[in-house]
Amino acid sequence: MTSEAKASHPLRGFFGSSAIRRVLLILLLAAIWEGYGRFLGDDLLFPSLSKTVAALFASTESGELPSRLANSLTTLGLGYAAGIALAAILTTLAISTRFGADLLSMLTSMFSPLPAVALLPMAILWFGIGQPAIVFVIMFSVLWVLVLNAQSGFHGVSPALRMTGYNLSLTGWRHVLFILAPAAFPSILSGLKIGWAFAWRTLIAAELVFGASSRSGGLGWFIAEHRNELAIDQVFAGMLVVILVGLLVEIGIFRTIEKVTVIRWGMQRG
């Protein structure tokens, strides 16, 4: 009875909700940001939250930030899609032939420790300065983690499930489509999620360093450009957008997909 009384205390329920706790934490961090910015009083070193937000609105209104963001997302989309396509081909090769499997395990262990941005100087030599070079680098950043995850997903399909498929005379692509691919889906999805995070970081880094000449630069270029102009509130605004887009995709897209698929199916804990 006492525990019931405790559980039903209104404040306990209020703080018990994780959404509310998160909002409170964000408010706290925002207050610290704002307070420290005002205390420092130096907009070149650390602009306050309110100034950053003002800059964010200003550059959104001028259309500069939205077009930069659109450029970034287009580049990212191209690189991500190319990475997925190539990963699909390589994974098919790896699960269907012994040679493909050996080749792939060697390639992944060689290339996955190499940060994709390190390829950018060469990519610029090969493709010239501009979008194609960045697309190539993003593709590279997504590829190995996707392949690694998909491959381990396919290898991890339980023998009973495989035999269930064969029992129904499912062979070849029908076995893959009806049994293997859905069973490997949790792994594939987590590969896509990690790949997205890699791609986003790689994109911003690449634009920041080498996106300079392109008139249609992206978010990274937005940050680099305004740093050169010493418009630090814009730099902060750019970083804030990088964070917000990252969170939005992670929570808005991937978390939603997880909820209606792998969590619902009990293949991954919620």
Add this chain to the structure above:
Amino acid sequence: MLRSNSRVADMVPAGVVSAPAPLLALRDVTLTYANGGQQIIAAQNISLTVQTGDRIVLLGPSGCGKSTLLKAVGGFIRPAAGSIRLADKPITAPGPDRMMVFQEFDQLLPWKTVLGNVMFPMVASRKFDRKTARERARDIIRRVGLEAFVDAYPHTLSGGMKQRVAIARALVMEPKMLLMDEPFGALDALTRRRMQHELLSLWDDLRFTLIFVTHGIEEGIIIGSRLFVMTPHPGTIHTEINVNAYGDGSRAEPSFGRLAGEIEDLLLERPGMRNGLGYDI
């Protein structure tokens, strides 16, 4: 009526009447598997025939080749020697005419509901259209007592319920035979007993042909109509016992206990049992 029947019987050659063509015939089947480049014999010179409606139990300790034998009937393993024929055609590959039920709970598709799982073989094998498949699935799900769970995902079900779905999924295909590989092996003792009872009452309704692999002696006697005791190294059939007289209610009968004890002696190679069992074979 009786007269005309006996007359028909008179006209048919005697051999055909006493031994109708078997549904399944294994002749001198030897099964091997590769282990580190070495061929290991899992089962040797197995011969047996199965008639429609038989409940065959393959009973033995691990390593006696009973599961391998079942998988060979399922078409997953090709015999190294001998022949396996189903309805007088050699078995060359797995097929939905021999539906398997495994011990592992993860044989169900976790991304499909109970209804989806039971519909899956009918749709994937293109044997039934979606609408018919749904109706048939609902019927069989009701029959195994899971009508309240049609829309549940497998991970929310208990072990016994998962095995019921697997059995429903297999039976809904109306296979020539149902092949069960220690299907109740991962269940607790009480659930196991209930599942045995339910399997037998399903058999009473549907009269499917069953091959059931187990290492549970009591389970084997209760489930089977014909029980094959297998011994390992290499796997061979030691004895066939007609256990049709024993059912779910036979546990308390003295002869049941005696039979179970004698099979146990045989499997544990206790002295005095080597020269065979004393009942109808």
